[in-house]
Amino acid sequence: MAKTLVAYFSASGVTKKLSENLAGAIGADLFEIVPEQPYTKADLNWQDSNSRSSVEMKDRSCRPAIASKVDNMAQYDVVFVGFPVWWYREPSIIDTFAEAYDFTGKTIVPFATSGSSGIGDSGKNIGELAKGSKAVEGKRFSAGTAADELKKWAEGYL
Numbered sequence: 001m002a003k004t005l006v007a008y009f010s011a012s013g014v015t016k017k018l019s020e021n022l023a024g025a026i027g028a029d030l031f032e033i034v035p036e037q038p039y040t041k042a043d044l045n046w047q048d049s050n051s052r053s054s055v056e057m058k059d060r061s062c063r064p065a066i067a068s069k070v071d072n073m074a075q076y077d078v079v080f081v082g083f084p085v086w087w088y089r090e091p092s093i094i095d096t097f098a099e100a101y102d103f104t105g106k107t108i109v110p111f112a113t114s115g116s117s118g119i120g121d122s123g124k125n126i127g128e129l130a131k132g133s134k135a136v137e138g139k140r141f142s143a144g145t146a147a148d149e150l151k152k153w154a155e156g157y158l
Contacts, residue, residue, distance in 0.1 A: 002107075002158050003075050004028035008082035009035075009093050011044055011053075014143045015113045018150070019082045022111070025151035026158065028080065033097050036065035046086070056092040063096040073101045078109065078157055081126065085114035085140065090122040098126045103133035109157045110138030 006023040008031075010016035016032065023030040043052035056062040073079075083094050090110065098108075108130055112119045119140045127135030139153060 002077035004078045004080070004158060005031060005070065005073075005076040006080045006082065007031040007033055007070065007097065009033040009084075009091060009097075010082075011039055011084055011091075015082050015084050018111070018113055018141055018143065018145060019080075021145075021147045022080060022082070022150045022154060025147040026154045029076075031070050033093060034067040035093055036067045053086060053091070057087045057089075059092075062092045063099070064093045066093065066096055066100065070101065073103075076106060078107045079103070080109045080111060080154065080157075081138075082111045082113070083122075085112045085117040085119060085122075088117055088120040090125060094122075094126065095129055098129035101130070103130035106130075106133050107157055108133045108135040109154070110135070112138065112140045113143055114140050 004026060006019050006028045008015050008019035045051040046054060048054060056064060083090050108126055110122045110126055119138050123135050123137040127133060
């Protein structure tokens, strides 16, 4: 079985819970992508075009800093990358994560949480940033997705 990591960014806690369930279901290591500067409620107000998240998402070159790094990324064969959908794609901090490591030869599997928005081109975007990886399209899940459903889906990549 491949050595597996579930790395995730969670703004509200929804993606965190899903990521914990996924990691537990497949026996993967877990890493939280924590922003160096935490997001406040005002930062996450998508209805305010001047909020931090809105400004970051308008600028495709934006790379919010991450507070810590994965120890020994080289040990992983498959990396599941979880995030909430922002503006029909991955948040900019996921782009920071994708560029921070050598993903050569690794499979990257995006998964997202959202009330209704799809995952968009997130898999393609992440694959372009994580040089040498095989990034797949990924999937959006609802917050209450059961661990056995997550496991069944994930096993297709292990």
